[in-house]
Amino acid sequence: MNHSILVVDDEYNSRMGVAFTLEQWGEDKVQIDMADNGKQAIRLLREKPYDLLITDIRMPLMTGIELLETLRGEQNGINTILLTGFAEFEYAQKGLKLGAVDYLLKPIRQEQLIRAVGKVIQSKSEEAANGLSYGVPSTNAYILSAVKYIHESIGMPLSIKEVAQHVHLNPSYFSVLFKEETGVSFSDYVIRLRMKRAKELLYHSPLSLDGISEQIGLQTASYFIRIFKKYEGITPKQYREQLKMMAAHGSQGSLS
Known part of the structure; x- marks a missing residue:
């Protein structure tokens, strides 16, 4: 199962270092995209689903906290790891309140980065494995999560908008993805x-x-x-x- 990760950092060396470490660690099972500011990240996150967002807190145009606030406002609950300097610890705490799963102090140590990302990837894989019991011929974590929600909520009126919102995807994109992954329409x-x-x-x-x-x-x-x-x-x-x-x-x- 492939996992997609978005790395956001305005510092070139830091951004490339994180991406290179994860590419070496994940080999061909991890796809890394990069953005150098929060606004560029928002565009990418609206275009495709990611399994994990790794973002610096202090950036021009849009801080990592503002990025996270924007995503939560759009009902996007993507797993997020914050990169922070020691002096920004209060911001990191705010990020955790917004649902960030972890934060790492700069300069980032490779083993800490790999350990933090590995925990998120393992959690995603377990979520996907739990969905396999529903007999859906898909390994896409978003679709498996959607199918699990459908089975649990079948006694209630279900709209495609509601289920797409539950898995934090655009309804139109979710509709296409669901048909591609399951072979039938929603x-x-x-x-x-x-x-x-x-x-x-x-x-x-x-x-x-x-x-x-x-x-x-x-x-x-x-x-x-x-x-x-x-x-x-x-x-x-x-x-x-x-x-x-x-x-x-x-x-x-x-x-x-």
Whole structure:
């Protein structure tokens, strides 16, 4: 699984040193992009998702704290490591309150940088691994996180905007990425999951169609019946009756 990291620092030697260290450490599994100021970083972060942001605090045009405040204002919760001088410790504390996962004192020591980045990468990998249990043919951490959220929230109305916001991606980009990674559109994935849950409830529970509609995040039983028939070819009531007949035949067979 490849991980993308954005390094932001107005000091050329510091920026290149961090990038070179991480490229050597990560080999072909880490992609490093660079920016020399916060405004350039914002543009890059709006164009593509990154797994980690490493940013200096003291920079012209936009400080690392202002960069982080802007991202949080846009609901971008990207993991962030701050690079700071000793005199800027109060700023580093403010960064931690904004959700930065760590800070490193300049001059940066290679082993400290690698240890801090490694912790974030491991956390991302574990998050992706947890999502694999949902059977999605994707290794993209954003999509796996989205799928996990969909499964956990299937009993509520789900919009693509809401899920995209949850994983901190632009809805239009998320829509394209979801289709590329899963092979189906977001709306098709959600409705198929709703139908799968509906069949489980029709089989295992005595809930009415109104009750099942509510459990799978659909507003009315009539809409549930219409969608179920479109995807399954029969109504929920017919499906439940078929299950009862099959169960009855099965019990008769076991007694003979």
